[in-house]
Ligand SMILES: Cc1ncc(COP(=O)(O)O)c(C=O)c1O
């Protein structure tokens with residue numbers, strides 16, 4: 001046998017590295033078909049905790065937090081809680097020295113009940129009800145990001161002591177992303193438009209409120225952004241506006257929050273260097289002291305740390321092969337909402353059957369409950385098999401619903417020791433708990 005022939009044979013006996021752009025850092029595919037994360041068998045987790053189940057690798061979460069801190073050592077990194085938040089996650093983030101962006105009183109309560117330092121919390125939202133603003137003031141959150149003239153007036157009236165605030169600016173920049181998540185462009189619900197003068201008017205309005213302390217500007221261009229250049233454009237636009245504010249109001253705002261939106265495999269180092277350089281350049285040009293940068297990544301920290309394990313319930317073979325699993329739209333609405341594409345893999349057994357295209361569907365009463373069209377799976381896929389879908393750590397648990405009264409899956413965390421249940425599976429009693 002030649003060496004070239006030996007290598008593939010030899011490979012069958014070695015753990016296989018999975019695509020590092022999709023899978024947790026510590027994921028390995030074993031020759032018999034199992035996958036381990038940090039040495040923990042996913043098949044074992046499915047047996048122990050049942051399916052469907054979300055699994056999260058805490059080592060990947062921590063590594064992502066550290067990658068951000070290393071790429072942007074002088075910046076503040078505020079995790080966007082909407083991507084994935086629970087008390088254990090809040091504790092992990094606090095331990096990693098991150099700040100936290102919350103967008104509701106619910107996220108705020110989760111964070112504060114986990115002991116997350118309120119001074120490192122920022123409250124977002126385009127329509128925060130007054131009870132949420134009150135909750136944020138009572139909790140002593142570090143900053144509130146103002147999004148409308150009504151909100152400026154309301155917060156100005158509710159505050160009983162000085163509150164740091166940012167103004168959310170819509171810079172008119174297209175992040176080249178899905179329409180549903182493009183938030184930097186004009187003519188949408190978020191922020192104060194820069195071009196129309198609304199943002200300048202917002203600055204004037206905030207400064208007329210004695211207890212609102214304007215500490216900076218914020219913008220969020222959208223989500224799933226891969227292009228660093230759009231952030232450079234945002235820096236130019238906002239630095240220009242900071243200069244205008246300095247001239248008109250005689251103040252240099254100390255913070256510039258560029259929001260989040262980084263895609264899973266974002267060029268973080270490139271972003272760190274380029275944004276810092278452009279900011280320094282622009283500030284020099286305008287004779288401004290450079291503000292401290294804030295970034296709010298959600299997906300780029302959490303997505304790759306998570307995966308979902310399903311069990312196949314039925315396989316229908318006809319014009320098309322439909323592989324139906326025990327979850328679907330309720331644990332992952334993203335294919336239906338954004339046409340999101342996923343990879344899927346057979347878990348727990350090896351198959352030598354030729355691969356064949358299959359459509360993986362969920363168990364919900366909707367024809368649109370399709371998890372993956374044209375998935376490539378072994379042709380002998382059958383009821384009872386396990387499937388695993390990587391890259392589900394962001395916007396899956398947080399967007400899960402109880403549609404069809406399907407109970408939401410647990411979140412099982414893999415750290416250094418025994419796997420830990422961070423969130424248990426919802427029970428039938430949980431589903432009825434709010435009924436009076
Ligand atoms: C204000 C704000 N910051 C941060 C994020 C985080 O976005 P992503 O998870 O895409 O990084 C979002 C959501 O898009 C957001 O609306």
Ligand SMILES: N[C@@H](CCCC[NH3+])C(=O)O
Nearest residue numbers: 082181223334394395399
């Ligand atoms: N929920 C979206 C992202 C929206 C980001 C929040 N502003 C997703 O699943 O991709």
